[in-house]
Amino acid sequence: MxxxxxxxxxxxxxxxxxxxxxxxxxxxxxxxxxxxxxxxxxxxxxxxxxxxxxxxxxxxxxxxxxxxxxxxEAQYRREARSHRAQAAKLEGEVGQLRRQHANPRDEVLAIVDAPKGKPAGATPVAGTSLPVTR
Known part of the structure; x- marks a missing residue:
C-alpha cells in the first residue's frame, strides 16, 4: 500500500x-x-x-x-450526536437496572429466584461443576 x-x-x-x-x-x-x-x-x-x-x-x-x-452534512452530525447521547443514557439505565436486580434485598426472594436443582448461594468449585461442600 x-x-x-x-x-x-x-x-x-x-x-x-x-x-x-x-x-x-x-x-x-x-x-x-x-x-x-x-x-x-x-x-x-x-x-x-x-x-x-x-x-x-x-x-x-x-x-x-x-x-x-x-x-x-451538519444535520447528520447533529443526529449522530443525539443518538450517541440517547445510547449513553439507555446504557446507564441498563447498568442501573442490572445493579438493582443483581443483589436481591430479601433472602426469601434469593431462594425463590435461585435456579432449580441448586441450593441458593452454592457456587461451583473451580474446575468442576459441583457446588462447594459445607
Whole structure:
C-alpha cells in the first residue's frame, strides 16, 4: 500500500511540474470586468503565471467543496450526536437496572429466584461443576 501511495504521489508531482513548465506565461487576473475597477478606484488586477492561476483555482474549488460538504452534512452530525447521547443514557439505565436486580434485598426472594436443582448461594468449585461442600 505504501508503494502504491508513493507511485501516486510521484506521478502527481511529475504531472504538476509538467503543467507548471508548460504554462509559465504571465496572465492578468482582474477582479472586475472591463474597466469597472476604474470607477471604483485602485488597481483591481494582478499579473500571475498561468500555472499559478490554475493551481489556485483548483485549490479554491477544493476548499469550496470541503466547506459545502461540511455544511451539508451538519444535520447528520447533529443526529449522530443525539443518538450517541440517547445510547449513553439507555446504557446507564441498563447498568442501573442490572445493579438493582443483581443483589436481591430479601433472602426469601434469593431462594425463590435461585435456579432449580441448586441450593441458593452454592457456587461451583473451580474446575468442576459441583457446588462447594459445607
Amino acid at each position: 505504501r508503494f502504491i501511495r508513493m507511485v501516486f504521489v510521484v506521478a502527481l508531482a511529475l504531472i504538476l511540474i509538467g503543467i507548471a513548465l508548460a504554462n509559465r506565461q504571465s496572465v492578468t487576473l482582474s477582479l472586475f470586468p472591463a474597466d469597472a475597477g476604474a470607477f471604483i478606484g485602485g488597481r483591481w488586477s494582478v499579473e500571475l503565471p498561468l500555472f499559478l492561476v490554475i493551481f489556485l483555482a483548483v485549490a479554491f474549488g477544493m476548499l469550496a467543496g470541503l466547506i459545502w460538504e461540511y455544511l451539508r
